Amino acid sequence: MGREFDLINRYFSRPVPPGYLGGGDDCALLPVRPGKKLAVSTDLLVEGRHFFSDVSASSLGHKALAVNLSDLAAMGATPLGCVLGLAIPAIDDAWLSGFSDGFYALAEQAGCPLVGGDTTWAKKITLSITVFGEVDAACALRRDAARVDDDIWVTGMLGAPHMALLLLQDALPADVRGQMLLHESALRQALELPQPPLVFGMRLAGLAHAALDISDGFLQDLGHILTASNCGAYIRYDDLPVHPALSGLPDALRQDAVLSGGDVYQLCFTAAPAVREAIQAQAQACGVRVTRVGTITPEAGRQHVVRDNGAVVQVTRQGFQHF
Amino acid sequence: MGREFDLINRYFSRPVPPGYLGGGDDCALLPVRPGKKLAVSTDLLVEGRHFFSDVSASSLGHKALAVNLSDLAAMGATPLGCVLGLAIPAIDDAWLSGFSDGFYALAEQAGCPLVGGDTTWAKKITLSITVFGEVDAACALRRDAARVDDDIWVTGMLGAPHMALLLLQDALPADVRGQMLLHESALRQALELPQPPLVFGMRLAGLAHAALDISDGFLQDLGHILTASNCGAYIRYDDLPVHPALSGLPDALRQDAVLSGGDVYQLCFTAAPAVREAIQAQAQACGVRVTRVGTITPEAGRQHVVRDNGAVVQVTRQGFQHF
DSSP, rough: OOOOHHHHHSOOOOOOOOOOHHHHHEEEEEEEETEEEEEEEEEEEBBTTOOTTTHHHHHHHHHHHHHHHHHHHHHTEEEEEEEEEESSOOOOOOOOOOHHHHHHHHHHHHHHOOEEEEEEEEESSSEEEEEEEEEEEGOOOTTTTTOTTOOOEEEEEEEHHHHHHHHHHSSSSSHHHHHHHHTTHHHHHHHHHHOOOHHHHHHHHHTTEEEEETOOHHHHHHHHHHHHHHEEEEEEEGOOOGGGGGGTTOOHHHHHHHHHOEEEEEEEEEEOOOGGGHHHHHHHTTTTTTEEEEEEETTOOOOOOOOOOOOOOOOOOOSSOOO | OOOOHHHHHHOOOOOTTOOOBBBBBBEEEEEEOTTTTEEEEEEEEEEETOTTTSSOOOHHHHHHEEEEHHHHHHHHHHEEEEEEEEESSSSOOHHHHHHHHHHHHHHHHTTEEEEEEEEEEEOOEEEEEEEEEEGGGGOOTTTTOTTTOOOOEESOOBBBHHHHHHHHHTTTTTHHHHHTTTTTTHHHHHHSHHHHHHOHHHHHHHTEEEEEEEOOHHHHHHHHHHHHTTTTTEGGGSSSBGGGGGGTHHHHHHHHHHHHOEEEEEEEEOOOGHHHHHHHHHHHHTTEEEEEEEEESSSSTTTEEOOSSSOOOOOOOOSSSOO
């Protein structure tokens, strides 16, 4: 038996639920209920590009799964399971133990068992995660389903992961850096331990029209809904839910973090004004913060961001560039 | 829109079948028929570790998918679709065009549409592929299902990918190298363009007991069946189907290539002697070569490899080490 098998046996072989076949065979087997469609999402995360080399192994395990669960949430899908591809430069027991603990803790919390994977060697840590869920095709929250006059909603708060990144990259002016250091732990938690609103996403299926996670930045991801749905958006800038650590920031920096900062594994979704109360009730039941921030308009592709005083916000950057 | 979207739109957005939702949303949606289980397999392939830097892009696209389809075949599953994670050092149009052509050609041939993915930057080309299939749980070809007195079968031929590797790595003595160069094109084809017996695998479901692909070497992979099924194997060395390019090789080199050489995306499976004719008939219908090479014994974990003259073959190496 190769060392791959030792590694998988030691760190990645916790039991799977009844009705499943876990790792060790050519394929894992999972149940999908009749009438449901299989929802699938995959991410490839590379050290130095998507995460810092010195991030804690446990946080990385959590986040690698969280960013994919966020895609299931944005589709309104119920998790079925996940597979993990892991390329590492060396077998480091402390690291593997921390990584698998962080991964499994979220997998158990989300009801998304790890059913299989692949391990190999690479100079830079590289993670590939694929998650599976099931959803009624008619209720899936697709990006092409926004309708004119829909409310635009956001879960959670914006801006903190972007400020955490700038802080960790030492890319802030000295005075701002000092201010952000006061909130370092809250900012890092927002960046490293995102909690996508998975149960709330499932409850939005059939209630909301379009949804997307805000992983590449609010305006960029909302733009994908607008393009796919052939409509525009009117955004009330002063209504956007901004992380409290950002209060007192210079205007330009705050605006960039809120409108274009990525790594926010929360949802932007659209829904008819008639279901406002139902949405608030579901959010409350799930312990999720929701905020109405604008309206879908008929002007295809146009994002109009306006302050309470009527001033139009000029947008300088859309969001995360993958290349 | 980021450049990621251009790249996906240009190379990885061919149409998906009716009833599917392809890339562009948070998740892809696929149908799974009632009563079937979802079969899932994932692989992570790294440049310089799993493939040479100078392999043709089209061959790489083919092989990346083939190694995963091989896992579906070894489970007896019918392909539903796949997702691709692609990390590349730069956007090279000729390479991307070749890679996507090779990938799509096999995906179409296998009925396994590409439904989604993720692209990013990495110094070394890194590919993560996850394939989905469906299978009757009761008929799935699991590695723990071999029974004493089962025949042991092999599809295709053994040894060629290993000799291709040694040739490309310039790791052969001069006289052997000269002999192998005469067969370079056939050897490279076996290494770079594997054709896993997908349709035959589906037909084995319900007919054979245990199955596995021979990606890590015949004896190592057969060993996984023996361990999981708590039995042993008697192998008739002279009955093993050896690639014709290997005839005339020194004994030790030939034996190592045949028994321990990896990268053979063919099946090793076990089945009751009563279904020999049914297996031959299915193989003929699928145009797949099958060979009976031994018998499952009650001696747990013991692999006994014997020549026609009664000599016992001493095995020096099991197969591919992942670390």
